[in-house]
Amino acid sequence: MAMAEAFRGEFYQKVDSKARVSIPAAFRRILEADDQPLGETARPRVYLVYGGKSRTFVECYSRRGADALAAEIEAMDMGSTERTRAERDLISRSVMVEIEPDGRIVLPPKVREKMGFQGDDLASGGEAAFAGFTNRFRLYRREVYDAELAEEDDDDTDPLTLVGRHKRSG
Template sequence: MAEAFRGEIDTKVDGKARVSIPASFRRVLEADDPDRPEASRPRVYMVYGGKTRNFVECYSKAGADRLAEMIEEMEIGSKARDRAEREMISRSVMIEIEPDGRIVLPPKVRAKLGYGDSESTSGTEVTFVGTSDRFKLYRAEVYYAEDEDDDDDADVDPLALIGRARRAG
């Protein structure tokens, strides 16, 4: 991975369910898709699986390949692998980014974000949330409501949590 997905970026969705991928995220997607055929556009892999998830997890080509490799290392026929394949591979879609940096949100992605069949996306906002090797796409009001409720570790410095995880690993 050349660079990382970083930051929280809000952007509008138009009435045709089109959204612009932030330029910094597009640069990572381009760098992580170097073997695409000439003149083809960079790709983003959008995972809409997971019943308890209220976001769509997005990967570059290299990131999607790493995810598939991790799943392939799991025991064939195990319930865990079957679930991972279903939720992370089968319930995903690959989208090519338009030359202007936009994508059209596919129907299953729109449904995952909470847009009903009759509800227009026009004027709504989504939030791109960088998480280093991938990013999450939330309906903006869902992301910020969840962020307000997230006070589980209010007394713990995030660097202390990282230190604990490193010592445990």
């Protein structure tokens, strides 16, 4: 099943002292379209993947995106080292969060830890960066995102020349 729309753009949002952050409206619309709530009290959800030691971000999926990722992992060889690692880092080390009616979510402790929001960081206020990645978006602490963008190697390659080089099989 195709995704409703691609997550696009960069957004910056304040994280308050209670670890709440507003999901950008453009991303919220996609999350809502990919997770039709059943019943009056059900809310759309976002799936936050905080696994992966070298990752400096949290990977965020709609319900449909999270289900597609799980299906890809289930297609891997049972018991293989690769599948076990994928299950551990992408399934076990993830959390589903309901989106409040006002568009905010509360960042769970493991997500805050991955983003580097600890104790005093929240009291003084911080900022999160939301970065669209087609079928998912990444959530960073703003300083980390800005530093990674500044470090990116600009090798004068036009990014359009990279598109289509690696077609997926299947």
